[in-house]
Amino acid sequence: DKGFVPPLIELMSSPFTKVRTQAAWALGNIAGENADLRDYLLKEGILLPLLEIWKRTDDRNEKRSALHVAIWVYANICRWKSRNWEQLSIAFPTVEEVLTYKDDDIVSEACWALSRIFHGRHKSIDLFLRQGVCQKMVYLLKCVSLYGE
Numbered sequence: 525d526k527g528f529v530p531p532l533i534e535l536m537s538s539p540f541t542k543v544r545t546q547a548a549w550a551l552g553n554i555a556g557e558n559a560d561l562r563d564y565l566l567k568e569g570i571l572l573p574l575l576e577i578w579k580r581t582d583d584r585n586e587k588r589s590a591l592h593v594a595i596w597v598y599a600n601i602c603r604w605k606s607r608n609w610e611q612l613s614i615a616f617p618t619v620e621e622v623l624t625y626k627d628d629d630i631v632s633e634a635c636w637a638l639s640r641i642f643h644g645r646h647k648s649i650d651l652f653l654r655q656g657v658c659q660k661m662v663y664l665l666k667c668v669s670l671y672g673e
Contacts, residue, residue: 536573541586544577552597559604595633602640623660
């Protein structure tokens with residue numbers, strides 16, 4: 525730790541969407557390296573600001589880009605076997621909501637996150653099963669394009 529993670533997490537609360545998105549992108553690259561780095565990011569509080577980076581802009585393109593990066597980062601956070609799925613579960617409603625978006629790239633990232641969550645047996649899977657996420661995943665797997673277009 526060279527002290528750069530806390531400032532990057534702080535930058536995810538910047539008033540500028542592009543700054544928030546770039547900070548998240550950098551943290552996502554760190555999260556994708558290994559479970560220890562992912563756990564460190566979680567300990568430092570990455571999740572709550574990550575789930576907010578796209579919500580404070582009215583620009584449609586910036587919002588889409590920020591959401592795409594946020595879901596990609598979350599998929600990287602889910603990449604390594606977790607000891608604490610409860611900590612990661614705060615993003616489950618967002619992932620479920622994103623599955624309904626009409627954007628192949630964003631939905632694809634959400635599917636990657638789900639595939640990593642479903643890889644292995646833990647009690648969080650039951651939460652998704654109760655919410656009907658599996659039915660949506662089956663539908664998506666049958667589509668040539670995510671929305672049959």
